[in-house]
Amino acid sequence: MTEKNVKLSLQDVSFTYAKGTPHEMKALDNVSLDIYADTVTGIIGHTGSGKSTLVQMLNGLIKPESGRVLIDGEDVWAKPKEITKVRFKVGLVMQYPEYQLFEATVKEDIAYGPKNLGLSKEEVAERVKSAAAFAGITQDIMEKSPFELSGGQKRRVAIAGIMAMHPDVLVLDEPAAGLDPAGRKLILGGLVRYQRMTHCAVVIVSHSMEDMALYCDDIIVMENSKPIMHGTSREIFTQEERIVNAGLDVPEVTALLKSLRENGFDIPYGVYTVDQAINALHELLKQKKRKGNN
Template structure:
């Protein structure tokens, strides 16, 4: 089922000036409910502009954005309600923390929703557990935390609004492998337990292959490729044409295949590769 739909969306920055720049050209996109969708593309391809469309921070010049079948700009005064339903975590969200304690910072969103204190407290605890913010962190100042911890607090701040669609712009940028993994597994848990859709922008093909159900590739303000992992990564040549690639392990597997190993299908994650190789090499036992 479709939860969020963009139909014929166009957007131009600085319209009517010599600096006019077409950021989005006729975007048609459907985001499925309950799935994790990955958006890939070069810097400046319009990803961030599109994310700002999802929750109404930017209004399209033409075209419609439908949330659950309803145009979000039907009533512009109600746009903040849309922002509670489509939660957007910006790039480097740790810079948005401001409150005295982690707890009250996470509560900022729910408080703006006008919820009562019991519900807010419940949501803060819940969001903290999803995002991997430990209990003892809650009463500390957000400014004494490490970079990775701050990032998780910021993500919890959006999760606490319980959005039906959670959108994240490079949630793992600049984190170490452990930090990346923690964030992605937290997002996956949030998606499974709340039934929400998650949309992630990332530059890491490995992360995309590991966690996303569907992939969207953008180029020059247009949708270049869209589909399941097999549909997108299967077309390695088309990805290379715009300077993107497939996960490293996929390259390795196709080299092995060229070398004569009869590996049956395309492999996109290290875990799958491991399983296939072990069984092919007659293993499975230690």
């Protein structure tokens, strides 16, 4: 793999909600991390581990209490009046984004962000079209009202709305939460395809290990307001013990292979998707057959 470029980075960032009241709650505690360009990064962690606060930090919705957020090496909060520019560079899709739709048609709703960028009409139309394709929105619903759509369709319209702004970094907070497997695949697969085409940085927050293993290049594991692990999916999932200790589940196939290994089968480490597992088991059976024949 080639040398990775740091796109976004957090330096010693802390944040506390409702500071100075009895409801005080620490959300981020001295967090330092880098997010690389041209990579799909997954952020994974328990409820309340600070994931959502972290992503709102990335596009300047929340100002860090201490520490700095850098994009391309520049401090996001250097000029607070120009924070909107940062939001054009870092596109954020919030949790349950289907509630943000408001326009009369799906087409116009996707165009809201690009219009705010001050683009020409032709450019906006072009971007709406390509974003809709990536998000798996078919032509027949483009002229419908977003309020008539199903939950999964609404979600995809909201994601397309941010994609169409062509941000350098696309951040999504739980983009697949509450969807059926087909819906999850449509959204996450579309995101990866979009990333491979545009070579931007994509950050996906989730607590589904399966999804992370399948779609992400890099993974950051959060626990107690801090990132505790950061590496490629392979690096992360070979350290099953640490993930389990952080109170998270490893993907089910990894758990299965682990118990096989513990029972004396010769299975390699770092297998974390179903396809890889099938190959590994296939290999194992072949070996056994050979031994049996001898």
